[in-house]
Structure formats: C-alpha cells, structure tokens
Amino acid sequence: MYNSKPSLKPFNTLGIDVSAHNLIIARNLKDIISAWQISQQVNEPFIILGEGSNILFLENFNGSVVINSVKGIEINEHDTAWYLHVAAGENWHALVELTLIKGIYGLENLAFIPGKVGSAPIQNIGAYGVEFKNVCNYVEVLHLPTQQIVRLYREECQFGYRDSVFKHAMKRNYAIIAVGLCIKKRWKPVINYGDLVTLDPNTVCAKDIFKLIQYIRKNKFPNPSRIGNVGSFFKNPFITQELSDVLIEQWPSMPYYRHYYNNKIKLAAGWLIEQCHLKGYRVGGAAVYRKHALVIINQYKATSQDIIILAQEVRNKVGKKFNVWLEPEVRFIGAYGECDAVELIS
Numbered sequence: 535m536y537n538s539k540p541s542l543k544p545f546n547t548l549g550i551d552v553s554a555h556n557l558i559i560a561r562n563l564k565d566i567i568s569a570w571q572i573s574q575q576v577n578e579p580f581i582i583l584g585e586g587s588n589i590l591f592l593e594n595f596n597g598s599v600v601i602n603s604v605k606g607i608e609i610n611e612h613d614t615a616w617y618l619h620v621a622a623g624e625n626w627h628a629l630v631e632l633t634l635i636k637g638i639y640g641l642e643n644l645a646f647i648p649g650k651v652g653s654a655p656i657q658n659i660g661a662y663g664v665e666f667k668n669v670c671n672y673v674e675v676l677h678l679p680t681q682q683i684v685r686l687y688r689e690e691c692q693f694g695y696r697d698s699v700f701k702h703a704m705k706r707n708y709a710i711i712a713v714g715l716c717i718k719k720r721w722k723p724v725i726n727y728g729d730l731v732t733l734d735p736n737t738v739c740a741k742d743i744f745k746l747i748q749y750i751r752k753n754k755f756p757n758p759s760r761i762g763n764v765g766s767f768f769k770n771p772f773i774t775q776e777l778s779d780v781l782i783e784q785w786p787s788m789p790y791y792r793h794y795y796n797n798k799i800k801l802a803a804g805w806l807i808e809q810c811h812l813k814g815y816r817v818g819g820a821a822v823y824r825k826h827a828l829v830i831i832n833q834y835k836a837t838s839q840d841i842i843i844l845a846q847e848v849r850n851k852v853g854k855k856f857n858v859w860l861e862p863e864v865r866f867i868g869a870y871g872e873c874d875a876v877e878l879i880s
Contacts, residue, residue, distance in 0.1 A: 545601060546586035547648065548841070549762030549832045554595040560623075561603050563676060566709055570678045573598045579870045582709050584623070584650030588657060588764050588864050592838045592878075596869045602652055604711065609636070617671065618715040622652025626659070630744075633717070639740035640669060640717040643724055646751040648758065648765060652710040656700045657863070658693045662747060663727035667693035671714040673700075678707050685714075695793070695800075696769055696863055705872075727791075754826040762832030763823065767845065768807075768860040772798040781856060785809070803852075803860055804828035810851040817844040845879045 540557040543549055555578060558569040566582070573580040579597030583589065606621040607629070616638045620629060626649050630641045643664035653659070654666045655673045670688045677684055692699040700710065723743060725733045729750055733742060756763050773781075778799040781788055793800040807813075807827035815822045819836030822844070823829035830841060830848075845862060853859045862875040 542586075542591060542595065542599060545583060545599070546589050546591055547758035547762060548586075548590060548764055548836075549758075550591045550836070550838050550841075552591045552594045552838075554597065554599040556598040558598060558600045559603055560600050561605075563604065563711060566600055566602070566604075566676065566711075567678065567681055569598050569600050570709075581867065581871065582652075584653045585625075585648060587648035587758070588653065590764070590838060590841060590862075590864050590866050590875075592842075592866055592868045592873065594869060595867065602650065602709070602711075606712075607632070609638075614719055616715075616717045616719065618717065619712060620651050620715065621712050622650060622710050624651045625649075626651050626654055634741060634744060638717055639721040641715075642740045642744040643730075643747065645744050645747050646755075651713055655691060655693075655698055655710060655713060657696050658698050660696070662730055662743075663724045665693070667691070669715045669717055671716040673710060674712040674714070675700075675704065676709045676711050678709060683711065684708075695772070755829060756823060756825075756831060761823075762836070763829050764864045766803075766828045766863050767830040768803045768828060768848075769863045770800050770803045771806075771858050771860055772796060772800050773858060775799060777857065781858075801858065806852045806856055806858060806860070807848055810848075810855055812848055812851065815844070815847070817841075817847065820844045822848065842878060849879050 539553055541551065541553050543551045558565060560566045570580055582600045582602055584602055602623045604621045604623040607624060608619040610617045627646055629651060630645045633641050643662040644659060647659050647661060655670065659666045667688060672685050672687045673691055674683055674685050721740065723735060723738050725731060725735060725738060730743065730746065755765055772793060778790055789802045789805055791800045804827045812822045813827050814824045818840030819832060819834040820840040821831055821833040823831045830844060849860045862879065866873045866875040866878055
C-alpha cells in the first residue's frame with residue numbers, strides 16, 4: 535500500500551513530525567522489492583522501518599519509507615531445543631509473550647523491548663544480562679538488487695554491543711526478512727543483573743522474571759503512545775580498566791560491569807547522567823525523563839533540533855565530569871538516509 539507525502543509522526547515513537555515522499559506498508563516480500571525498485575528508478579533514498587522505536591528523524595525524508603509488516607511464526611520442537619523461524623514484521627514483545635504461553639523459556643529477559651523482530655539483530659538488542667545473539671541461530675536477509683535470500687548464521691552476523699554486520703557491510707541493499715532462534719530446553723535463569731538479583735535462584739521461574747521486568751520497565755520507561763521516546767537514548771559506555779580505577783576511587787558507589795566482548799568495563803550511562811543532575815533538564819520541547827536519566831522524551835512538540843541540542847548538552851556535561859563520552863543508541867535519519875549520530879552531537 536502506497537501513501538504519497540505522508541506524515542511519519544505515527545511511525546516513529548519519538549513522535550517527530552516529519553514527512554516522506556512515499557510510505558509503503560509491506561505485507562509481503564513483493565511489496566518490499568517493488569518499493570525498492572521504484573526508488574532506484576527515480577533515484578530516491580529508501581529505508582525500511584519496523585515500529586520506529588530506535589529512530590530520530592532529523593528532517594523530512596526525501597524518499598520512500600517501507601514499514602515491514604510481513605508476518606509469520608513457525609515453531610519446531612527438537613529433543614534438546616525449540617527452533618523458531620519468525621518473520622521480521624512480527625512484534626518482538628508479542629513473540630516473547632507467545633513463547634512463555636507455549637512453555638518455551640529463554641526470551642523472558644528480553645521482554646518489553648519495543649520494536650519488531652527484524653530490528654533485533656541490527657542492534658543486537660539486550661537487557662538484564664541477555665542479548666539477541668544468545669538465542670540467534672540465523673538471520674535471513676533479502677538482497678534487493680538480485681532478490682536473492684541469504685541466510686547468515688550467528689557467527690556471520692558479527693554481533694557486538696548494540697552492533698552487527700547489518701550496521702556496516704550489510705547496511706545498504708539488504709532487508710532483514712526473518713530470524714531463526716534456537717532456544718534450549720534446559721532452561722537456566724539469568725538473574726545476575728540489576729534488580730533481578732533480588733529473585734531466589736532456587737525457586738524462580740521464567741514467568742517470575744517476566745513479571746519483574748514488566749514492573750521495572752513500566753515504572754522506569756514512559757509509554758511511547760503517551761510520551762514520545764525511544765527508550766534508552768545513549769549506549770552504556772565502555773572504558774579502560776585504568777580509567778575505571780580512577781572513577782571508582784572518586785565514586786565508590788558507581789555501578790560497573792566487566793564485559794566479555796572486549797575485556798573493558800561497562801558503565802551505566804543513566805547513572806552518569808543522573809550524577810550531573812540532569813533529570814528533568816529541558817531544551818525546547820525535549821527533556822531528560824525524571825524517572826530514568828537514560829531516556830530523552832518529547833515532552834511537548836519537540837523538534838529534532840531540540841533533541842540534538844539536549845543530547846549534546848548531556849554528552850558534554852557527562853564528558854567533562856567523568857571523561858566518558860556517551861554515544862547515541864538511537865539511529866539518526868536525515869533527508870537522504872542515516873547520519874553519523876556521534877558527529878552530530880559532538
């Protein structure tokens with residue numbers, strides 16, 4: 535379905551009021567291919583979105599925006615694991631709920647993460663000690679110029695912290711169309727992160743974890759249907775052991791985690807921002823959320839410029855206080871495609 539000169543406000547959870555040349559709701563692969571081919575014929579930019587829950591539109595988009603609404607879930611049971619093949623247009627949280635209903639445990643730590651399934655591998659979404667890569671078997675992509683479907687297994691996806699090959703070598707001319715998950719039947723709770731440590735490892739079940747995460751997220755993160763936001767605006771930063779030793783000596787209560795990706799220390803960006811007394815800090819219609827400093831909200835008709843200036847100020851204040859320089863987790867989209875978010879707020 536094509537819509538010419540549409541507003542993108544309903545299609546980004548920050549609620550930025552911008553438009554595109556065309557909006558296409560893709561319900562099958564042919565819709566995606568057709569939209570891409572037309573964009574190539576008229577030499578216009580082209581992007582695919584899920585629910586727009588990790589996007590900041592900087593201005594009107596001078597091309598076609600495709601909303602991936604391709605659906606379908608296949609579940610196959612094997613002796614030691616469940617294997618799921620899930621279309622990219624499925625809602626991620628709804629998938630987590632479905633698995634719990636069916637007695638398939640392992641996704642509960644990733645509950646209440648907004649967005650569609652196709653976005654999960656791009657960001658390598660993660661929460662409470664679990665990441666998408668932990669359950670990923672493969673990711674299927676459509677190579678738009680040739681219309682060939684390619685299956686990349688987990689090792690080929692080059693997963694990192696909020697990173698993957700889909701942000702780099704496969705950023706253009708590819709569309710994620712499905713993911714394959716492998717969820718082992720021998721369930722083991724992951725409750726060594728954040729508030730989950732309060733749960734009893736001897737009695738806890740997957741639904742207990744799900745319920746606690748639901749409670750935490752509903753209290754910490756605003757509902758984007760009421761207050762525009764993208765959840766965590768900044769990534770949690772990584773620093774050297776040397777810098778962490780200095781900071782811990784100055785701030786003994788500073789939370790930190792040793793991360794297995796690069797043997798560096800991961801800090802909590804929200805804590806750093808909070809120490810700069812920025813909760814509630816406002817620029818125009820944008821503000822730092824009072825309940826969670828890692829969230830930037832569209833408080834009242836915020837423009838993209840309001841959000842950029844606010845993000846710049848947050849980054850600078852944290853950098854000057856801690857010598858730690860935050861990077862956006864959200865993707866910045868300009869008139870012709872994705873822009874360098876770090877450069878724009880530096």
